[in-house]
Amino acid sequence: MKLKLLKLLFSFHLLIVFLGSNLFEYKSKFLDNIILPYAAWTGGGFGYSFFSPNVGNQTVVKAYTLHSDKTLRQDALGAGTDMLDNRFGSVIQTFRNQKAYELMARTVAAYVFAKYPDAGVTHISVGEYQSPGISEYRKNKPKARFREIYNGTYTN
Amino acid sequence: MKTIKLQPGFQLAILRIGVAITILCKVAVEFADLDMLFSQHGIIQNVLSRPMQIRFSLSLPWLVETLHISNEHLFLRGLYIVFACAGFMLLIGYRSRFSAFICLFIHMLIFNGYNLLAFGFDGFLFSLLFYTLVFPVGKVYAADALLERHKRSGTELTGSTGPIDPRELRLYLLVLQVHLCIVYFVAGISKNGAEWTSGTAVWSALNQPQFYTPLTPFFKDLMSLSGVTAAFTWGTLFVECLFPLFIFIRYAQLNRLMLISVLLMHCFIGAVMGLQLFAWIMIVFDLSAFAGVFSSKPSFQQLPAPAIGVRKIKVV
Numbered sequence: 001m002k003l004k005l006l007k008l009l010f011s012f013h014l015l016i017v018f019l020g021s022n023l024f025e026y027k028s029k030f031l032d033n034i035i036l037p038y039a040a041w042t043g044g045g046f047g048y049s050f051f052s053p054n055v056g057n058q059t060v061v062k063a064y065t066l067h068s069d070k071t072l073r074q075d076a077l078g079a080g081t082d083m084l085d086n087r088f089g090s091v092i093q094t095f096r097n098q099k100a101y102e103l104m105a106r107t108v109a110a111y112v113f114a115k116y117p118d119a120g121v122t123h124i125s126v127g128e129y130q131s132p133g134i135s136e137y138r139k140n141k142p143k144a145r146f147r148e149i150y151n152g153t154y155t156n
Numbered sequence: 157m158k159t160i161k162l163q164p165g166f167q168l169a170i171l172r173i174g175v176a177i178t179i180l181c182k183v184a185v186e187f188a189d190l191d192m193l194f195s196q197h198g199i200i201q202n203v204l205s206r207p208m209q210i211r212f213s214l215s216l217p218w219l220v221e222t223l224h225i226s227n228e229h230l231f232l233r234g235l236y237i238v239f240a241c242a243g244f245m246l247l248i249g250y251r252s253r254f255s256a257f258i259c260l261f262i263h264m265l266i267f268n269g270y271n272l273l274a275f276g277f278d279g280f281l282f283s284l285l286f287y288t289l290v291f292p293v294g295k296v297y298a299a300d301a302l303l304e305r306h307k308r309s310g311t312e313l314t315g316s317t318g319p320i321d322p323r324e325l326r327l328y329l330l331v332l333q334v335h336l337c338i339v340y341f342v343a344g345i346s347k348n349g350a351e352w353t354s355g356t357a358v359w360s361a362l363n364q365p366q367f368y369t370p371l372t373p374f375f376k377d378l379m380s381l382s383g384v385t386a387a388f389t390w391g392t393l394f395v396e397c398l399f400p401l402f403i404f405i406r407y408a409q410l411n412r413l414m415l416i417s418v419l420l421m422h423c424f425i426g427a428v429m430g431l432q433l434f435a436w437i438m439i440v441f442d443l444s445a446f447a448g449v450f451s452s453k454p455s456f457q458q459l460p461a462p463a464i465g466v467r468k469i470k471v472v
Contacts, residue, residue, distance in 0.1 A: 002324075003321075003323055003324060003327070006324065006327055007327060010327065010331045013331070014331065014334050014335060014338070017283075017335055017338055018338050021338055021339075021342040022342060022346065023341075023342045023345065023346070033211075036210045036211070037210060037211060037212040037213055039210075040210045040212075040213035040214075040264070040268050041213065041264070042282075042283070042286045043264075043267075043279060043281075043282025043283040043284075043285065043286050044283055044286065044335070046279040046282075046283075047342075048276075048338070048339045048342040048343050048346075049342060049343065049346035049347075050276055050343055051347060051357065051361065052343070052346035052347045052348070052349065052352075053346065053347065053348050053349030053352070054349030054350060054351040054352065054357065054360075055351050055357045055360040055361045055364075056351075056360070057360075057364075058364040058365060058366055060365060076365075078366065079365045079366055080365065080366030080367065080368070080430065082185075082189075083185040083186055083189065084189040084192055084193060086275070086366070087193060087199075087273040087274075087275070088199060088273075089366050090272070090273055090274065090275045091199065091200070091272050091273060094272055107199065107200075110199075110201070111192070111198075111199050114192070114197060114198070115192070129363070129364065129365055131359065131360050131363030131364070132363070134356065134359055134379070134380050134385060137376070137380050138380050144363050144364070144365065
């Protein structure tokens with residue numbers, strides 16, 4: 001009896017894992033109402049589509065902050081230097097359109113002012129790093145290029 | 157040569173110990189930045205976290221509001237110290253189920269509250285913590301098992317206190333195996349963009365600043381050689397798409413080759429791309445599901461229960 005019950009429970013669990021895996025695109029509110037809360041309690045039912053359909057370019061946010069002692073500090077956020085930056089990178093990759101870039105720039109500005117309470121003004125530049133082609137790399141080993149896609153200036 | 161005989165269900169010990177080490181590492185790397193990461197005054201504030209809250213779920217911002225916690229700094233530190241203690245208890249297998257519950261509860265609060273900050277590693281840790289809670293991980297290579305044996309020495313171990321029922325053990329391993337196969341299959345199938353089909357995806361990944369490590373320059377030079385990037389890219393697709401098929405074919409050498417291939421893939425991700433925690437949790441997942449293929453008995457996971465040496469033992 002116990003084994004049967006376990007089989008039933010795990011079958012349901014694996015079904016949710018499969019449905020929530022992003023293999024199929026379903027448009028059902030009913031399924032969403034089951035899968036999302038179930039995933040929020042058990043961790044089963046999240047997408048597994050890493051680096052897909054393409055790897056894509058990496059979005060990085062650069063912040064140029066003027067401090068009260070008249071020094072200018074440059075920070076690159078989302079470049080993966082430590083765990084905080086890695087997680088920040090995760091937020092940055094979520095936002096992928098012009099309106100969202102504006103929201104992201106504001107989020108970064110809020111982060112900068114939280115990190116540097118003495119900061120007066122910060123200029124946020126959102127851009128993508130574009131990797132060189134393989135044949136181009138073979139010739140003169142160029143680095144990935146930064147192409148700005150949004151900028152904004154914010155005051156504390 | 158003397159061979160080491162592993163206890164039946166040793167994969168559950170791999171799961172428990174691997175997950176516990178992950179938690180301790182997670183606490184160590186995040187402890188200094190807790191306020192910035194997981195407080196209302198950090199990167200993700202209420203305005204962003206609230207609309208993303210999933211109905212009927214528990215989350216850290218919800219808990220902070222409900223309990224009217226004013227000193228979030230102290231609360232977060234306390235929470236992470238409890239997280240680390242529970243992780244250590246899980247590592248040694250002392251009160252395993254209770255420790256797993258505490259770890260799952262804390263991870264769930266953070267994950268649900270700040271899922272914008274989450275990446276693949278967090279999702280897998282969540283899934284494996286759930287399995288650590290529901291599987292009897294305290295019965296193999298654990299302090300719980302030792303204490304239980306000591307307490308009941310001289311009596312036959314049965315039911316919930318004895319060794320794991322072979323049929324249940326097979327079910328637990330099958331759940332891990334099927335889940336892992338879904339992960340690889342979906343990850344492989346969804347990589348259908350131009351970068352993957354043209355064989356340049358690994359090159360693009362290596363060129364991202366976030367994945368820069370001391371090994372990057374060497375591997376960029378290596379990948380720039382003719383055909384190497386394509387081999388790595390298509391090799392990844394091949395392994396991910398066909399792993400679910402080849403790992404279940406009753407041919408031990410093929411099973412081992414597939415498992416070693418995915419382990420190497422994760423070692424590459426950890427060492428070259430700097431995603432050590434993600435690589436580690438995937439290696440734990442791989443080994444807890446399929447480490448049996450390295451057993452001297454071929455196709456371990458498909459054999460009937462007596463073949464894996466699971467039986468009731470009488471402790472004298």
